[in-house]
Amino acid sequence: MKPSRTPPPAARVPFWTVFASIVGLWATYFALITVRAELLGLPFLDEMLWLRLLTTFCGILITLGLWLVLRVFDAQPMWLKIGAALLLAMPAALLTAQANALIFGELQAAVDGMKLAQQGFGDDTLMVDQQDVALATERERLIDFATSRYFLLLAWCALYLALLTGERARAAERREQEFRTAAKAAELRSLRYQVNPHFLFNTLNSLSAMVLTGxxxxxxxxxxxxxxxxxxxxxxxxxxxxxxxxxxxxxxxxxxxxxxxxxxxxxxxxxxxxxxxxxxxxxxxxxxxxxxxxxxxxxxxxxxxxxxxxxxxxxxxxxxxxxxxxxxxxxxxxxxxxxxxxxxxxxxxxxxxxxxxxxxxxxxxxxxxxxxxxxxxxxxxxxxxx
The missing domain is CATH 3.30.565.10 (Histidine kinase-like ATPase, C-terminal domain)
Known part of the structure; x- marks a missing residue:
């Protein structure tokens, strides 16, 4: 029976490397959105800051969940990993968009109410029409937000696949080094074993001569x-x-x-x-x-x-x-x-x-x-x- 050969374990990106990449992505997002709000002079800046922190935390958790599913494909061919990233990023983007809508729901309603009051709508019919417009706007906002988050998560998936490729390259280098070390050790062992029999042959001949000569x-x-x-x-x-x-x-x-x-x-x-x-x-x-x-x-x-x-x-x-x-x-x-x-x-x-x-x-x-x-x-x- 031929001995079974156990294939080397698939290369994995260390958890803390993944976690750092996710936190770095969302921290950058948080910083950019905060600067944008300041530059545009949006209302409720303090309230938005804390709510934005909460959405960032939710984004980190959702992206970690995306990684847990995506890592199942680590050992698969690259085309399959890319396809998995394109598909899995969609529900993750919808989740982040929905979380953002829930967290900012009350604040967004207050902002919309301010806009309505400024426009001075008093007619009930016009108010109903405006509410329909607000609902349509909310759907558009959710779709736009989900789309932007989709590309954000795709960017992280690309980063993860790059990290995985680098880790696989390092693992291959380590295996190659192990093979080189093993080959060198075998060569050294073979050469060293040439010495002992040669010496033993000479010394036994000398010993035999001494015994024969008394x-x-x-x-x-x-x-x-x-x-x-x-x-x-x-x-x-x-x-x-x-x-x-x-x-x-x-x-x-x-x-x-x-x-x-x-x-x-x-x-x-x-x-x-x-x-x-x-x-x-x-x-x-x-x-x-x-x-x-x-x-x-x-x-x-x-x-x-x-x-x-x-x-x-x-x-x-x-x-x-x-x-x-x-x-x-x-x-x-x-x-x-x-x-x-x-x-x-x-x-x-x-x-x-x-x-x-x-x-x-x-x-x-x-x-x-x-x-x-x-x-x-x-x-x-x-x-x-x-």
């Missing part, structure tokens, strides 16, 4: 050191960064293991400034480089070889150097065989740094006076700034 005490010490090495290296997430001091400590364990094989030929130097010990680097990033020095400089050499692990800050970046003084003498060993692409070596390091830092990291490797060196340049990161 070096049991050295083999026992090597087993204990290997156990410590793997306990520390496997404790970390393969995709995580570790402080530089931890990475150096891990390489010290590895070189102690190799020192059992080459007690008279392997010498190590560590030049790590205390200020850079907390800088973060990918776990076991130095392992292939140190292995290369052992394989191509120490192993074929007949004399003492020094492997140096150093770090420095250069133009705001962390520079880590793994170098040795292998001369390439003897039977084709040493620095001459330090070629990019041997085993997983430099290729693995480059790929891991590329996956972790992109163009911000670089690897420079090659012959130097008196030996071979590889320089890693990465951003200086700490736990508080990653």
């Amino acid at each position: 070096k049991t005490e050295a083999a026992e010490r090597m087993i204990q050191t290997i156990s410590t090495f793997y306990r520390r290296s496997l404790a970390d997430d393969p995709t995580s960064d570790v402080p530089l001091r931890n990475e150096i400590a891990l390489q010290q364990l590895y070189l102690e293991i190799e020192a059992v094989r080459f007690p008279a030929r392997l010498r190590t130097i560590y030049e790590i400034p205390p200020a850079l010990e907390n800088a973060l680097v990918p776990g076991m990033i130095l392992q292939p480089l140190v292995e290369n020095s052992v394989k191509h400089a120490v192993s074929p050499s007949g004399g003492e070889i020094t492997i140096t692990l150093a770090a420095r800050e250069e133009y705001g970046r962390l520079v880590i150097t793994v170098s040795d003084n292998g001369t390439g003498g003897g039977t084709g060993g040493g620095a001459a065989n330090h070629a990019p692409g041997h085993g997983i070596g430099l290729a693995n390091v480059r790929e891991r740094l590329q996956a972790r830092f992109g163009e911000e990291a670089s690897v420079v490797s090659g012959l130097v006076p008196g030996g071979y060196a590889t320089h890693l340049r990465v951003p200086i990161l700490t736990r508080g700034r990653t």
Whole structure:
């Protein structure tokens, strides 16, 4: 049975964003109508102000109700959302117009009465005709008001659909970022897992040689050191960064293991400034480089070889150097065989740094006076700034 795939939840505009847009719309309406009344010098300004506040509050409630219905169509195609907005805004506009008529009914009647009195109608027949005209005017006023509110609510619907589109775009960006992060993590994990089997193969070969040659005490010490090495290296997430001091400590364990094989030929130097010990680097990033020095400089050499692990800050970046003084003498060993692409070596390091830092990291490797060196340049990161 194939596992079911749950589709991602539909993007939603947060409630407080919706609420702020509605309040902003009606607050703007309230301000414009109030300024208009002041400019026209309409009567009953104080009474109208409070009634207008009440109609604005009703408009906010009605628009919230419109949103509750409109949000049902959030996951639908855009044409359906637009159609829903065009239809749903109609009853909402009628409700706001009716609320306005009820709230302003008494005040409007008083204004109409003032107009009638000013016109001096005394004939009953004329008064009835005028009342019919007033009713017709009231219907026209209601229709005009509903029409204007319809376009007002359509403007808010357009704003809401724009907010929804923006939220969907942000959700898509978040999902894309999650996919990129997952892909990068998988790549880092794969590259990191290439290192451990390679190292285990080498150390088991060395251990086998010691047992066959009767070096049991050295083999026992090597087993204990290997156990410590793997306990520390496997404790970390393969995709995580570790402080530089931890990475150096891990390489010290590895070189102690190799020192059992080459007690008279392997010498190590560590030049790590205390200020850079907390800088973060990918776990076991130095392992292939140190292995290369052992394989191509120490192993074929007949004399003492020094492997140096150093770090420095250069133009705001962390520079880590793994170098040795292998001369390439003897039977084709040493620095001459330090070629990019041997085993997983430099290729693995480059790929891991590329996956972790992109163009911000670089690897420079090659012959130097008196030996071979590889320089890693990465951003200086700490736990508080990653």
